Amino acid sequence: MDRVRTAPQQATGTRGARTKKGAAGLGLLLALVATVVWSGSFVASRGLADSVPPVQAAFWRWLVAIAAVAPFTAREAWRQRALIREHLGFVTLAALLGVTVYNTLVNQAGLTTAASNMGMIMAASPVVMALFSRLGGERLGARRTAGLLVAALGVLLLVGKGSPGIDLAAGDLWMFGAALSFASYSALVRRKPSGIGGPAFLFATFVLGALMLAPAYAVSVAVQGPFDATPGTVGPLLYVGVFSSALAFFAWNKAIALVGAARAGVVYYLQPVCVAVLSFALLGEATGPLQLLCMALILGGVTLGARR
Helix, strand or coil: HHHHHHHHHHHHHHHHHHHHHHHHHHHHHHHHHHHHHHHHHHHHHHHHHCCCCHHHHHHHHHHHHHHHHHHHHHHHHHHCHHHHHHHHHHHHHHHHHHHHHHHHHHHHCCCCHHHHHHHHCCCCHHHHHHHHHHCCCCCCCCHHHHHHHHHHHHHHHHHHCCCCCCCCCCCHHHEEEEEHHHHHHHHHHCCCCCCCCCCHHHHHHHHHHHHHHHHHHHHHHHHHHCCCHHHHHHEEEHHHHHHHHHHHHHHHHHHHHHHHHHHHHHHHHHHHHHHHHHHHHHHCCCCCCCCCHHHHHHHHHHHHHHHH
């Protein structure tokens, strides 16, 4: 009788384990999609540096993103407007960190540093994500910690050009600020009020972030003048607005909900590898033995840290 009674329980447990494993796999896949798309945005931001002022690029990026997500998210955001008002402080802080500040700093960094450096420095943000998660009570585990350390060593060697040090350009400091802002946003998203749906949260943060950028945009237009709308400026803005903002942010937020900021952050270490591949394919930048070694460390750390 005991065996008969426990059989359904065992089947339920097996199905639950498979479901959990499938959710984890989906979360890591979504984190990878966001990472690859964001890697392209660094190349696009670097390409816009000489033609579009940073604040104007950020503002139009989010206008495009709002237009892209509105058909799928605006209705839910309107239905949940009471909940959004109730948690307006939380939503506004997330918009400030992930929309207003982060992308503006990335665009500012693109004025004085290479796209490859931008990708490498942003790869440091998972360390901050992991620290925030640990402070929030999440256990990292020995394997994930080891993966973070191995991948971090690869990033440091890349930035230090072969030695575990730092050789910074002026724009690199802006990128460190962007990395801190993004890591803070990711840690915050993990604690999103459960009543607010993902699409509604995405739309609300995009709108609030653009509104907070509007005064700075007006000042930039008055002082620097508007940029010229050409295929060379509109194309990259459409990419960063539709793909890097709408698609990548939705995928990243969903990944964090499924596997947590620290585990998704390990996948984010792939970004310098993706940027290096895109730089080689689009800009013709060569990859030497040092870069290959560091990529191997980053990939090894990601593989180690992403496993349970």
